[in-house]
Amino acid sequence: MRVRDLAETLDNAPAGARLLPQAVAQLPRLLHAEQACAYLVRVEEGRRELEFFHGEAMPAGLGPAFRKWLEKAPRNFDSYDPADPDPRQRNVALRSEDLLELTSGRTPPVVRSFLPRFALSESDVLRVLICEGSSLLAWVGVFRARKFSRGEARRFDALVPALQRRLALEQKLADGERLAAETGAALEGVPAPAFLVRKGPTIVHANAAGRALLEEDRAAALDGLRRPAHAARLFGETQLVILEARPRDPSALVATAAVRWFLTPRQAQVLRLLARGHSNRALSAALGCAESTVELHVSALLDKADCESRAQLVARLWSGG
Structure with missing residues (x-):
């Protein structure tokens, strides 16, 4: 597979597919590397948590060990800030020597105290901070014993736009799913039948009153959803629809x-x-x-x-x- 082929796969795959592990598996061959990984560190209330880790040919146990190490690692554990990456490091492939220039030659704690446990401290690194604006979506990089060339960095750069588009899409879908869950919980306090719907209509969520209406008269409920009197777009194609209260006497x-x-x-x-x-x-x-x-x-x-x-x-x- 060539860089162009992987970029097309990332751009053309179904929206719901999670393709980062597949992309990571292709990176060693595309960039003549020995190992590859992608991960994301989230910062919540001053605490750093490893949201995900995908590796290809990485030493066994590195992911769980990294998660545990982060719990007590210093704030500046690496050469970037996961809460607000340096604009000079966003969406650009950087080699180990490039990072040393950007950080005035400082070796970060992750290189000094964590990577030696897995015989990676002497490896050269070529990595990208995939970002959407100032938000970090993933650290993606490759390792090998000999130094990476500028040409290999440019090859990685050619893949970055497709990676960024894909990860931004996956993040939006994940945010939408979380928002749907939170909105669905809030709808339980609405006394009228309320629904989250997509085209069709496809019902994503119905509150208690909505579920009762579906059980009592599904045809009437679906007819109301097709021609709603009150609807508001929430995210993507998802709408909030609140139907009129039942007109009959209770x-x-x-x-x-x-x-x-x-x-x-x-x-x-x-x-x-x-x-x-x-x-x-x-x-x-x-x-x-x-x-x-x-x-x-x-x-x-x-x-x-x-x-x-x-x-x-x-x-x-x-x-x-």
């Missing part, structure tokens, strides 16, 4: 629930208003009592219905659970 369901859950008349009244989407303030006005009193009624309802949230309570009511 009184019959509330009457059944009152018997099943042993509700007082006041609690049944509160449940009926909750089913119509009333907030605490609206409940307070409708019932002529303080919001703190409303909260007591709602807490009692949650206990009797064995629910953890209002959304779960409303969904259970509408589903006849």
Whole structure:
């Protein structure tokens, strides 16, 4: 495989594919090296954590040992800052001698105290800090006994744009997945049916009220998602869609629930208003009592219905659970 072939593979692979390990496996042959690896160190609240490590022909156990070493390593453990890489080091292939020039000849602790354990301290390194703006996406590099040439550094440089595009895409997808999970959790507090959807519509997540609606009338729910009255784009092709509250009267369901859950008349009244989407303030006005009193009624309802949230309570009511 040539550099151009690997670059085309990185650019043309499906969005969900994770290609960094495959790219690392090709680097020794493409750059006439003996070993290769890629890793990412994240800095969270002053602590450094190894997010991933991919190696090709690296000494056994190096990844786990590096993770442990980082726990007690000095802040400037290497010739770059993972929280804010030097602009001169971003997305450019640098050899060991280039790094010495940039850092005024200082040998970093990782070379002095960690690499000797794996007989790598004398190896020459050719590496790139793949970045998206000032954010580090990965350290990617190769090792060998003899020095790398400027021509080999230029060959590595030719691969960097494709690596950067690929890792930036994978990072955006990972961020989107995390955001979807966080947003999905937040939607549980929405009393109306709420969904995260993509084209189709494909449902990524539904809150409790949304799941209840799907069970009760899936066709109506999907029809509402195809022509939503309230929609907002969150990330990529994912939209937040909140459907109108059910127009039908919940009184019959509330009457059944009152018997099943042993509700007082006041609690049944509160449940009926909750089913119509009333907030605490609206409940307070409708019932002529303080919001703190409303909260007591709602807490009692949650206990009797064995629910953890209002959304779960409303969904259970509408589903006849």
